[in-house]
Amino acid sequence: MNSNNMYIYGASGHAKAVLDLLEDLAGVKGVYDDNMGVKSILGLEVSHPNSKKLPGDFPYIVAIGSNLVRKNIVEQKLAEHAFVTLVHPSSIVSKAAELGVGTVLMENSIVKIDSTVGNHVIINTASTVDHDCVVGDYGHIGPGATLCGGVSIGKGTLIGAKAVVLPGVKVGEWCAIAAGSIVHQDVADGATWIGTALKK
Numbered sequence: 213m214n215s216n217n218m219y220i221y222g223a224s225g226h227a228k229a230v231l232d233l234l235e236d237l238a239g240v241k242g243v244y245d246d247n248m249g250v251k252s253i254l255g256l257e258v259s260h261p262n263s264k265k266l267p268g269d270f271p272y273i274v275a276i277g278s279n280l281v282r283k284n285i286v287e288q289k290l291a292e293h294a295f296v297t298l299v300h301p302s303s304i305v306s307k308a309a310e311l312g313v314g315t316v317l318m319e320n321s322i323v324k325i326d327s328t329v330g331n332h333v334i335i336n337t338a339s340t341v342d343h344d345c346v347v348g349d350y351g352h353i354g355p356g357a358t359l360c361g362g363v364s365i366g367k368g369t370l371i372g373a374k375a376v377v378l379p380g381v382k383v384g385e386w387c388a389i390a391a392g393s394i395v396h397q398d399v400a401d402g403a404t405w406i407g408t409a410l411k412k
C-alpha cells in the first residue's frame with residue numbers, strides 16, 4: 213500500500229517522517245511546500261505551488277504536523293484532489309476499524325476493533341486507539357498516547373505525546389491535550405487540558 217505513486221504536500225519534520233514510512237521514494241511524484249526557502253527533502257526537489265494548479269494524476273498526502281494548517285491545505289488547495297492513506301506495516305489495525313483518507317499511521321501504532329479514524333488524521337508512533345473510539349478529521353494522536361476504550365476525540369484536536377484519555381471520555385473539537393496528561397473527564401471544544409485539569 214505504501215509504495216503507490218503519490219504527491220506529498222509539506223516538507224518539514226513531519227514530512228520527513230511520512231516519507232520514511234514509504235518502502236522507497238520512487239513513487240513520490242512531487243513534493244510541495246509553501247515555504248520558498250525549502251528547496252529539498254531527503255534528496256527530493258521541493259516545488260512551491262503559489263498560484264500554479266496542482267497536478268491531479270496521483271493522490272496526495274498532506275504531511276504537515278499542524279492540524280489547522282493541514283486542514284487549510286486540504287480544503288483550500290486540494291479540495292478537488294484525491295488522497296492516500298498510509299499505514300506502516302508495523303501498525304496493527306483491526307479488520308473492524310475504519311480509517312479515513314489522507315490519514316497516516318506511524319510505526320507501532322494500534323487501532324482496535326470498532327474504532328473510526330477520520331480523514332487527514334495523524335496516528336503517531338506507538339500510540340493506541342483502543343476499541344470503540346472515534347477520532348475526528350484532522351486530529352493528531354501524539355507519540356505514545358493512549359485512547360482507552362470508547363473515547364471520542366473531536367475534529368482538529370491534538371492529543372500530546374504519552375497522554376492518556378480514560379475510557380468513555382469525550383474530548384471536543386480543536387482542543388489541545390498536553391503531553392503526559394491524564395484526561396479523566398470530558399473536555400469542551402477549543403479547551404486546553406494540562407496534567408489532570410483544564411488550563412485556567
Ligand SMILES: CC(=O)SCCNC(=O)CCNC(=O)[C@H](O)C(C)(C)COP(=O)(O)OP(=O)(O)OC[C@H]1O[C@@H](n2cnc3c(N)ncnc32)[C@H](O)[C@@H]1OP(=O)(O)O
Binds near residue numbers: 336389405406
Ligand atoms: C513527533 C512529534 O514531535 S509529534 C508532537 C506531538 N506534540 C506534543 O506532544 C505537544 C503537545 N503540546 C503541549 O503539551 C503544549 O505544552 C500545550 C499545547 C498543552 C500547551 O501549550 P501552550 O498553550 O503554548 O502553553 P505554554 O507552553 O505556555 O504552557 C502553559 C503552562 O503549562 C505548562 N505545561 C505545558 N505543557 C505541559 C505539559 N505537557 N505538562 C505539564 N505542564 C505543561 C507550562 O510549563 C506552563 O506553565 P506556567 O504557566 O506555570 O509557566
